[in-house]
Amino acid sequence: MRPLTDVTPKPLLKAGAKRLIEYHLQGLASAGFKNVVINVSWLGQQIIDVLGDGSKYNLNIIYSDEGEQALETGGGIFNALPLLGDAPFLVINGDVWTDYPYQTLQNFKLKHKAHLILVENPPHNLQGDFSIDNGLLTENAKQKYTFSGIGIYSKDFFTAQESGKFPLAPMIRQCIAKGEISGEIYRGKWMDIGTVDRLNEVAEYLNAE
Numbered sequence: 001m002r003p004l005t006d007v008t009p010k011p012l013l014k015a016g017a018k019r020l021i022e023y024h025l026q027g028l029a030s031a032g033f034k035n036v037v038i039n040v041s042w043l044g045q046q047i048i049d050v051l052g053d054g055s056k057y058n059l060n061i062i063y064s065d066e067g068e069q070a071l072e073t074g075g076g077i078f079n080a081l082p083l084l085g086d087a088p089f090l091v092i093n094g095d096v097w098t099d100y101p102y103q104t105l106q107n108f109k110l111k112h113k114a115h116l117i118l119v120e121n122p123p124h125n126l127q128g129d130f131s132i133d134n135g136l137l138t139e140n141a142k143q144k145y146t147f148s149g150i151g152i153y154s155k156d157f158f159t160a161q162e163s164g165k166f167p168l169a170p171m172i173r174q175c176i177a178k179g180e181i182s183g184e185i186y187r188g189k190w191m192d193i194g195t196v197d198r199l200n201e202v203a204e205y206l207n208a209e
Helices: 020-030 044-051 072-083 169-177 196-208
Strands: 035-040 060-065 089-092 096-098 114-119 131-133 136-138 146-153 181-186 190-192
Touching: 020 035, 020 044, 035 044, 035 072, 044 060, 060 072, 096 146, 114 169, 131 181, 136 169, 136 181, 146 190, 169 181, 190 196
Parallel strands: 035 060, 114 181
Antiparallel strands: 089 146, 096 190, 114 146, 131 136
């Protein structure tokens, strides 16, 4: 995403009329969510300045500061745990766009350590990530889907971790091996904004609606 992200955090990049993160915030507010924690790091003050306390989105936003060096997805979530309370919580990657109906997760009854949303494989990840068998994620089936970056997690998912920088994927795989993660497949619109071309693709799609 460089050079765009040299001066602007990826969640603040515009696709259509709105910033990427604003689509998530408005979707969450429409679904009845009230409280949002946003992880910030490099150029994070820009996110705070733009989004403020969340009142303009009918949300209450607080921020978890990872410092100048981002802690990766796993470390970032772990760092934010003191702000999240004891109940299961929804995590959404800031660099995806989707029309997923968040209201289906508003009162979701989590029965395992996590519940992940999978999507059809995009061109840049044709091999997929995980499969689903009887509602549980597995890596053994032939048909694999891509992890969307949307999931519900319990605090128990992180009990074996310590603070610091670490990715989320190895933790997910460890729990999958123990049958501790459920999942679902979403077949609606979803895009991973990992390149300028994909950002433009999202913008073109939104402008055509």
